[in-house]
Amino acid sequence: MDNNTVQLVELNKENWYDCCTLEVSENQVNHIEPNAVSIAQSKFEPSLKPYAIQYEDKFVGFLMFNTTLEELDGYWIYRIMVDKNYQQKGIGKKATKLMIDEMSKLPNCKKIVVGYHPENIGAHQLYASLGFIDNGDRFGKEMAVVLNI
Template structure:
């Protein structure tokens, strides 16, 4: 499966249920909420922007970010996941790059922040490979890493 056919599409009536059916691997379940909870959250917090991740016209993942700045004066990534059957193919990294490009369009976008549990090595490897830096910021049990999108 090539990443050239990966795209992100705003959540809609045609793809929301497919996103609810997606699952992460067993060892990732402790680190991420089910997509159905994230989708419900987006309906009560309208600044959250949920997207389906497609690969070759099939829904294979889900992501969500906030369209207003929060802590650390940045826009926050709330969720990103790829179904367990499609992991390890570069889809998550490519979709994250697409998400960063979308977030860069937000007003006064200077930095993007994502929080994750320090034991989540998959998240750590993904974000560090995309230039996110750990400046030591911690929020509860999560570490927050930052990517500057303007130099």
């Protein structure tokens, strides 16, 4: 897959509803909030930056990250999802790399952190392949992995 076919587009009035209609596969439903909830959250927490994931000419995913330092002295990835019809094509990995590039530009960015349920094998494989390390940090039901920048 060519890097140019996957792009991050800031969420706006033209694409937000497209993101609300995207769905994860049935076995992922319990691991992630619906996009509509994340979009609403971003309106009340202005440090959260939501993006649509565009593949060729379609919106196929959604992601969101925080622009303020949080736990573990890092910037946190809040959401990333790819619609069930576009999974297993490398889109999520390309989008995550683009998100890491954006987050790396934030002030004093030394760590990027993401939390997920330990049984979410897909998330574990994705983040491990990108260099995230499990240092044993746990927050409630989620494990947190860290990428040192």
